[in-house]
Amino acid sequence: MKFMTKVANTIMERYLPDPYIFVAILTVLVLFLGVVLTPSTPLDMVVHWGNGFWGILAFTMQMVVVLAAGHVLANSPVFKKLLSFSASKLTKPSTAIIVVTFVSLLASWINWGFGLVIGALFAKEIARHVKKVDYRLLIASAYSGFIVxxxxxxxxxxxxxxxxxxxxxxxxxxxxxxxxxFTPYNLFIVIVIGITLPFFNRFMMPKEEDVVEVDPKLLVEEEQKFPPAERTFASWSERSYVLTILIGLIGVTYLIYHFATKGFALDLNIVNTIFIISGIILHGTPQRFLAAVQNAIKTTGGIVFQFPFYAGIMGMMTASGLAVVFSQWFIAISNDFTFYLFTFYSAGLVNFFVPSGGGQWTVQAPVMIEAAQAIGADYAKTAMAIAWGDAWTNMIQPFWALPALAIAGLRARDIMGFCLFVLIFTGVIISIGFLFF
Known part of the structure; x- marks a missing residue:
């Protein structure tokens, strides 16, 4: 296994391009396939791309905020001490890999935005304390929890x-x-992955001579420097705890109201609200909070300029009918026993080009529901097969790795060799879940 992961990492490092190059290649490929496999002309595909380019602008902003706000929260004095304390209890590289995978799995199962950020931040803190741990595998393990x-x-x-x-x-x-x-097949998949994936990641640990430790430069934090206090309202307000207390009270009151009236409803907006309000409170003064925000924004560039290209791809896939063509390939070879399995595989393929759960459901639902109706398949299980396919190939789709990579200071090619084996391992478990439950 160690030899295989070494080979995979070598291949990825040599041939996997930067995520922007990856999305640019996907754009050209989808345009070509749309012309070949659908009635669309090249101009049609270009128009579909342009019409979709800003289709996930609100979602892009949400992702920028979740990354920046999570970064701000993690760099607050209290949270840094909490992460540092937890990481300091780990001494062995093998234990570090297991623990960070489990934390990421649990956090991602609760909320995907929370899991993406917390897993990477915890992994980076572990790298400060645990020597001889492979930093690439540590970050890959933090990202692997996103599968659930x-x-x-x-x-x-x-x-x-x-x-x-x-x-x-x-x-x-x-x-x-x-x-x-909360069905048996879904709980089977989640529980089996939750129990086995931490140890599978630990099994991928490279030999000691092949370990790539964290570059110390990635752990250096810029010291916050503030101008001397002045006897002015502006200077006083920047250093005052009064505004922090007032905004904190407003935010906490709203969150209590939200959970009291809607139950444990955690969507991305609520996660962002929790992160922002917590960051404001834990940094103490507006000056320290704004300095942390300025530092965090530096990590969001990849999201800002790559997500619109994926929106353009999604526009081409949807408007041209190319996603339907892909889905129908798998439907054509399905029967009563394999329908859910091939629905899962088709969703995994479509996810390369439409890496958004909501977007993928919009694209695939009509054709898959129609097929389920024709063979008498369960609608709920069909929907979950699409959901798991969407989650599965995220392991080798750089789109969702961008937040974790931005926090870690790594490139996609640094972790994708490990993620490829996570894809294979979890694919077997998910396939069993849909075949035999």
Missing amino acids: WHGGLAGSIPLTIATSGHFYEDLVGVIPTTSTI
Whole structure:
């Protein structure tokens, strides 16, 4: 296994391009496939791309905020001490890999945005304390926990179809989470991955001579320097705790109201609200909070300028019907026994080009629901097969790795060799779940 991961890492380091190059290649490839496999002309595909380019602008902003706000929170004095204390209890590289994977799995199952940020931040703090741990594998392990997000409490597809008024309610009705997230097959997949993946990642640890430790430069933090205090209102307000207390009270009151009236409803906006309000409170003064924000924004460049390209790809896939073509390939070779499995595989393929759970459901739901209806398949399980396919190939799709890579200071090629084996390992477990439950 160590030899295989070494070979995979070598191949990825040599041939996997930067995430921007990757999305540029995907853009050209999808345009070409759309012309070849659908009635669309080259101009049609370009128009579809342009019409979709700003299609996930709100989501892009949400991702920028979750990354920056998570970074701000982690760099608050209290949270830094908490992460440092937890990391200091780990002494062995093998234990570090197991623990960071488990923490990431648990956090991602609760909420994917929370898991993406917390896993990477915890891994980076562990790198400060544990010597001889492979930093690439440590970050890959933190990212690998993201695999369970669509089978968890914040899975966008199961939550969408559980909401009255969703797009396909007239076809499938409102499907409660007891028929999706809390079913035996979904719990089997989540629990088995949760138990085995930490040890699988530990099994991928390279030989001691092949270990790549963290570059000390990545752990250096800029010291916050503030101008001397002046006898002015501006200077006083920047250093005052009064505004922090007032904004903190407003934010906490709203969060209490939200959870009291809506239950444990954690969407991305609420996660961002928690991160921002917590960051404001824990940094103490507006001056320290704003300095932390300025430092955090530096990590968001990849998201700002790459997500629109994925939105353009999604526009081409949807408007041209290319996603439907891919789905129909798998439907054509399916039967009663393999339908859910091939739905899962088709979603994994489509996810390369439409790496958004909500977007993928919009693209694939019509054709998959129609196929499920034709063979008498369960709508809820069909939806979960799409959800798991969307989550599965995220392991080798740089789109979702960008926040973790930005925090870690690594490139996609540094971790994708390990993530490839995570893809294979979890693919077997998920396949068993859909075949035999």
